[in-house]
Amino acid sequence: MAGKFVIGKRSNGDFQFNLKAGNGQVILASQGYADKGGCRNGIESVQKNSPDDARYERKMSSNGKWFFNLLAGNGQVIGSSEMYESEAGRENGIASVKNNAPGADVVDETA
Numbered sequence: 753m754a755g756k757f758v759i760g761k762r763s764n765g766d767f768q769f770n771l772k773a774g775n776g777q778v779i780l781a782s783q784g785y786a787d788k789g790g791c792r793n794g795i796e797s798v799q800k801n802s803p804d805d806a807r808y809e810r811k812m813s814s815n816g817k818w819f820f821n822l823l824a825g826n827g828q829v830i831g832s833s834e835m836y837e838s839e840a841g842r843e844n845g846i847a848s849v850k851n852n853a854p855g856a857d858v859v860d861e862t863a
Contacts, residue, residue, distance in 0.1 A: 755779070755852025757795045759788065759860045767791035767862065771798065771831065771853055779848045780822060780831040788862065795858055797830045798822060802853035808846050818842035822849065 757769050766784030769791055773779050780798065785791040801807040801824055809821040809829075817835035820842055824830050833849075836842040 755848075755856040757798075757853075757856050757858045759791055759795075759858065759862055761862050769795050769798075769858075771849060771856060773848050773852055778834065779845055779852065780833060782831050783829070788860075792858070794830055797824050798849075798853050799856070801825065801830065802849050805846075805850075810842065810846075820846055 755771060755773050757771050759767060759769050762768050762784050764784070766786060767788050767790070768784055769782045770778045771780040782791065782794050785794060801822060807823050809823055811819055811821065813819060813835060817837065818839050818841065819835050820833045821829045822831040831849075833842065833845050836845060
């Protein structure tokens with residue numbers, strides 16, 4: 753089963769997308785967007801930038817968990833991962849985004 757982008761709404765009314773792997777697990781979450789057009793542009797940016805390894809900012813949180821951000825060409829964060837217990841888990845997450853994002857369908861749950 754292929755991955756998909758799911759557009760939803762936050763409690764504050766902002767739009768957000770999650771990239772889900774074929775198993776339904778969220779592998780990348782976006783920031784909030786004031787309008788759906790901005791959210792869709794964010795999805796397009798993920799699809800364009802996700803194959804490029806240099807666009808991944810590999811980080812460790814203050815509590816020792818591993819995570820990553822996917823950056824646009826201008827250096828802006830366009831998506832963030834969940835927290836992983838290990839560096840290997842984080843690398844698997846990056847590989848999953850690279851595999852799932854470029855051809856993922858978009859499902860709008862706000863329509």
